[in-house]
Amino acid sequence: MSQTILHVSGVNKRFGGLQALSEVELEIRQGQIYALIGPNGAGKTTFFNVITGLYTPDSGTFMLGGQPYAPTAVHKVAEAGIARTFQNIRLFPDMTALENVMVGRHVRTKSGLVGAIFKTRAERAEEAAIRHRAHELLEFVGIARYAAFQARTLSYGDQRRLEIARALATDPKLLALDEPAAGMNATEKLQLRDLLQRIKSEGRTILIIEHDVKLIMGLSDRVTVLDYGKVIAAGAPAEVQKNPAVIAAYLGGAHA
């Protein structure tokens, strides 16, 4: 059986009187596309924010690639090997597409951003390698022709792809995508689906929050369903889809 990439358990998070996450457990194996779904307000984004160091959990055990990690700060989680995208796109809008990806890559380099300003010869070589890799990633996500364009001038779907390229630039153990298909039209969704399959075929591991259940069911290997902060089902998409608790949660719907 393949290696476990992410294993978290006993995750609790309370906001005042609201138990947003209650004893959440999840185990993702190498090479899986793992979906986290659930009605509005179920706690999906809170869970993402906890595992990526944006919110401090009240409790929980966190393992990445077999090693414990402390989700206490976003940069530490990035260094540990989780890269994420956001529901609301967070690019550097005035930087070019290429520069946005290069910034992602700097997480993995020795010289870092300060080194990028005061360059030695070795650092210049490293910079050239970063630029080359960033180009490859733009190519991979299908937007290389916009490399020199400011990020804000790209279409919505292309900005989402740019975010994914930037996340991949950190060479993550786990790529965590928060609603990557939000606001996409049908064609863009098909392209996204193809892109995620290509990322998977490179042996990468993906955790995805998505509202489009149809997209998720056709794409993911495993699904966990949250409702009111609790895991109500976990398993293969076909099983989860038939689970009465899941059907009730969606029909009862939407606490939105």
Ligand SMILES: Nc1ncnc2c1ncn2[C@@H]1O[C@H](COP(=O)(O)OP(=O)(O)OP(=O)(O)O)[C@@H](O)[C@H]1O
């Ligand atoms: N920073 C916060 N402070 C207080 N309450 C919060 C905070 N963040 C989330 N919540 C609450 O926690 C609950 C879970 O919200 P969360 O955004 O995680 O759900 P979600 O499943 O991602 O929903 P959606 O599908 O609508 O994005 C909601 O009731 C929300 O109002």
